[in-house]
Amino acid sequence: MYDAPNSERDVEVKDIKITAQGVQVYYGDTHAIKDVSVDIEDKTVTAFIGPSGCGKSTFLRCLNRMNDTIDIARVEGNILLDGEDIYDKRVDPVQLRAKVGMVFQKPNPFPKSIYDNVAYGPRIHGMAKNKADLDEIVERALKRGAIWNEVKDRLHAPGTGLSGGQQQRLCIARAVATEPEVLLMDEPCSALDPIATAQVEELIDELRRDYSVVIVTHSMQQAARVSQKTAFFHLGNLVEFGVTDKIFTNPTDPRTEAYITGRIG
Amino acid sequence: MPTLWLVLIVVALGGIGFVLGRGRALASAGGDNRKLHSLPSYYGSNVAMKTIMPAMGVLVLWLIVQPFFVDATVSKLLPDAAQSEDTTLGLVMSDVRRVADGLDFAVAEGLLSPDEAQALDASSDNVRETLGAAGVALGSDVSAEVLNAAQRYRVLSATGRLFMSALVLVAALGGCAWGVKNSHMDYRARNVVEAGIEALLVTAASLAILTTFGIVLSLIFNTIEFFQRYPASEFFFSLVWSPSFGGGSELGLLPLLWGTLYISVIALLVAVPIGLFAAIYLSEYAGPKVRGVAKPLLEVLAGIPTIVYGLFALLTVGPLLMSVFGREGLGWMQAGTAVMTAGLVMGIMLIPFVSSLSDDIINAVPQAMRDGSYGLGATQSETIRQVVLPAALPGIVGAILLAASRAIGETMIVVLGAGAAARLSMNPFDAMTTVTAKIVSQLTGDADFSSPEALVAFALGMSLFVITLGLNVFALYIVRKYREQYE
Numbered sequence A: 001m002y003d004a005p006n007s008e009r010d011v012e013v014k015d016i017k018i019t020a021q022g023v024q025v026y027y028g029d030t031h032a033i034k035d036v037s038v039d040i041e042d043k044t045v046t047a048f049i050g051p052s053g054c055g056k057s058t059f060l061r062c063l064n065r066m067n068d069t070i071d072i073a074r075v076e077g078n079i080l081l082d083g084e085d086i087y088d089k090r091v092d093p094v095q096l097r098a099k100v101g102m103v104f105q106k107p108n109p110f111p112k113s114i115y116d117n118v119a120y121g122p123r124i125h126g127m128a129k130n131k132a133d134l135d136e137i138v139e140r141a142l143k144r145g146a147i148w149n150e151v152k153d154r155l156h157a158p159g160t161g162l163s164g165g166q167q168q169r170l171c172i173a174r175a176v177a178t179e180p181e182v183l184l185m186d187e188p189c190s191a192l193d194p195i196a197t198a199q200v201e202e203l204i205d206e207l208r209r210d211y212s213v214v215i216v217t218h219s220m221q222q223a224a225r226v227s228q229k230t231a232f233f234h235l236g237n238l239v240e241f242g243v244t245d246k247i248f249t250n251p252t253d254p255r256t257e258a259y260i261t262g263r264i265g
Numbered sequence B: 001m002p003t004l005w006l007v008l009i010v011v012a013l014g015g016i017g018f019v020l021g022r023g024r025a026l027a028s029a030g031g032d033n034r035k036l037h038s039l040p041s042y043y044g045s046n047v048a049m050k051t052i053m054p055a056m057g058v059l060v061l062w063l064i065v066q067p068f069f070v071d072a073t074v075s076k077l078l079p080d081a082a083q084s085e086d087t088t089l090g091l092v093m094s095d096v097r098r099v100a101d102g103l104d105f106a107v108a109e110g111l112l113s114p115d116e117a118q119a120l121d122a123s124s125d126n127v128r129e130t131l132g133a134a135g136v137a138l139g140s141d142v143s144a145e146v147l148n149a150a151q152r153y154r155v156l157s158a159t160g161r162l163f164m165s166a167l168v169l170v171a172a173l174g175g176c177a178w179g180v181k182n183s184h185m186d187y188r189a190r191n192v193v194e195a196g197i198e199a200l201l202v203t204a205a206s207l208a209i210l211t212t213f214g215i216v217l218s219l220i221f222n223t224i225e226f227f228q229r230y231p232a233s234e235f236f237f238s239l240v241w242s243p244s245f246g247g248g249s250e251l252g253l254l255p256l257l258w259g260t261l262y263i264s265v266i267a268l269l270v271a272v273p274i275g276l277f278a279a280i281y282l283s284e285y286a287g288p289k290v291r292g293v294a295k296p297l298l299e300v301l302a303g304i305p306t307i308v309y310g311l312f313a314l315l316t317v318g319p320l321l322m323s324v325f326g327r328e329g330l331g332w333m334q335a336g337t338a339v340m341t342a343g344l345v346m347g348i349m350l351i352p353f354v355s356s357l358s359d360d361i362i363n364a365v366p367q368a369m370r371d372g373s374y375g376l377g378a379t380q381s382e383t384i385r386q387v388v389l390p391a392a393l394p395g396i397v398g399a400i401l402l403a404a405s406r407a408i409g410e411t412m413i414v415v416l417g418a419g420a421a422a423r424l425s426m427n428p429f430d431a432m433t434t435v436t437a438k439i440v441s442q443l444t445g446d447a448d449f450s451s452p453e454a455l456v457a458f459a460l461g462m463s464l465f466v467i468t469l470g471l472n473v474f475a476l477y478i479v480r481k482y483r484e485q486y487e
C-alpha cells in the first residue's frame, strides 16, 4: 500500500542529534504535550504524524524554542541538542534558532527581493566577509533549495511574486542559508499543489545528506515517502515511534493502526 | 399651515396607511398569513412608504425652490432706482425680506391685522415705527418700493405655502390610496419595500455627495469673484500679507503658506517619531495588560478638543519656552506665541492620530512574517526593523500624510499659540500665522462681504482645500496599495 524506498539505508545506526525527555507543554491550563520522550537522529528525516490538534506543531516548536514567542506557552522537561540542554538559562534562543532552522506551513517570504530573502539570515548573523561572499552564500542556498535555475535571472525581483511551490522552496533556501544543523518543517507541503509537493519532497530527501530533518505532515503517504523514522502523536501523547516501514506495515499500538487505516483522524 | 404640522400629518397618514395595508392584505388571504407572499408587516410598510416618501420629496423640493422663485419674481418689481450706487440688488432684496418678516411678525403678535399689513403705505404710515413697536428694528426708513415689494413678497410666499400644503397632502393621500389598493395577498410587498429602502439609502448617499459638491462650488464661485477683484498673480506670488479694509491691501498667499508648512513640519517632527515608537511598543512589545490600558489612554488624547490644546499652548508651553529661549534665557524668542509653541502642541495633538493608525497597520502585518524572521534567529528589534516596518511602510507613510493634512487644516492651536503676524522668517521662535487662522480673522468682524479683503478667505480656503485634498488622495492611494499586498 505504501511504497518504502528507504528501507535498506536505515540499517546503519546514526548519531542522536536531539533527545527529548519527559517534555510537557501547557498553553495556560491546556495540557498540549504529555510526557513525550523521543530521540531524533542526525542525517535522517523524522516525520511527526497524527490527527490535527494532537500537538505535532507544538512539539516541533519546542525544538527551536519558537514557543517562547507565545506568552501563555510553558515547556517542562529536557530537550538536548548534541547533549546540551536548549532550555538552559545560558542558551540564547536567538542563537539556537540559527542552528535549528524552521520552515512553515504557509510559504512566508518577506516582502523583499529573492536575494534579500535568502541573505536575511546570513546578514543578521554576520556570516559573510564581503559582498562576493554573500553572493556565494545566496547562490549555494538557492541551489540547495533546488530553485536556483528558476530564479537566477531575477534575483532582485520580489520573493512574493513567485508561485506557491517556488515560494516554499525559497523559504527552505532561506532557512538553509544560515547553515542550520537541524531543519524543522511544519506541514511544508499543505499549501502546495501535487507537482510542487513532489519537488519539495525530492528536496527534503536531498537535504537529509547534510541535516537532520523533522517534518510534520498530515499526509501518511508523504510520511511514508520521505521519512525514515515516524512518530505518531495522539491527544498530546507520543503513541508510537519507530522505523517508518514498521509503523506503516506493522504498528504495535492499536491507535496507530486505527489512524493509519483511517479509523481515527 | 406650519411645516411641522404638515410633516406630522403626513407621518400620521403613513401610520394609518400601515394599519390599512396590513389589514387589507390579511383580509385578502382570509386572515391566514401563510398564504401571503410577504410577512403582513411588509404590506403595512409598503403603504406607509408610498404615503410618506413621495410627500416628503415634494415638501423638500418645494421648500428649496420656492424662495428662489419668489425672490426672482419680487426683484423684477424693484425699479432700478431702488438700487443706489453703494447697494446692490442683493442688499435691497435682503431689506425686502427683513421688512416682510417684520410684517409677518407684527401680524403674528396681533399688532396689525393681515389686511392692515397689506394696506400699509410708506408715504402715510411710519412703517419703521410700527415694526419697531413689534420689536423688529430696521436700520433705515422703509422706501415705498421696498414696502411694496415686501407686501408682494408676503402674498407670493403665502400662496406658495398654500399650494405646497395642498400638493403634499394630495401626494400623501394618493400614495396611501395606491398602496392600499395594491395590498393583496399576491402583491410582492417584500420586494417593493426592499427597493424603497434602497432608494432611501441612495438618497442619503447622494445628499452627502451633493453637499460636498455644493461646498466646493461655493468655494469656487467666491474664489473666482475674488480673482476678478484682485490679481491672481499677486495673490500667489506676493511676499506680503497686509490686508487693510480701507483699500490698498496686499494679499499674498506665500507668508501664510510658509507659516502653515513651518508649523506643520515641526508638528510632524514631534508626532511621527513619538507616535510611531509608541505604536511599535504597543503592538510588538507591550503585554495585553499594558496594551489594554495604554491604547485607550492614547486615544483619549485624540478626543480632546483642539481649543483645549490651544489653551495649553498659550498658558503652559508658550511661557515654558519663553523661560528657556526668551529674554531671560537665550534671547531668541520675543513672545510666548511662536511657530515653535504651536508646532510642539500640534505635534502632541497628532501623536495619538499617528500611533493608532500605525498600530493598526503594524498589526496587519501577518504573524507569519514575524515567525519567519524569528525562525531564522533574528531578535525582536531586528525583526521589527527589517521585516515588520518595511512591510508596513506604505501604510505608515499614508498615516503620516493623513496626519500632515490634519496639521495643515488645524486652526485653534495656531490662533492661540502662533500669534497673528504673517511673516516670512526662518526663526522658529518668531510669531507667524497660518492660512486657517487668517481665514478666521478675515471673515470675523464687520467686513463687507464683497470686498477683496473678505473674499480672499475663499481663495485661501480653496488653496488649502487643494493642498489637503492632494495629500489625502495620495495617502489613500498609498494605504490602499498596501492593503492589496496581503489580501
Ligand SMILES: Nc1ncnc2c1ncn2[C@@H]1O[C@H](COP(=O)(O)OP(=O)(O)O)[C@@H](O)[C@H]1O
Pocket: A027, A030, A032, A050, A051, A052, A053, A054, A055, A056, A057, A058, A059, A070, A072
Ligand atoms: N497559541 C496557542 N494558544 C493556545 N492553545 C494552543 C496554541 N497553539 C496550539 N494550541 C492548542 O494545543 C493543541 C495542539 O495544537 P497543535 O500543536 O497546533 O496541533 P497540530 O499541529 O498537531 O494540529 C491544540 O489543542 C491547540 O488548540
Ligand SMILES: [Mg+2]
Pocket: A056, A057, A058, A186
Ligand atoms: Mg499544526
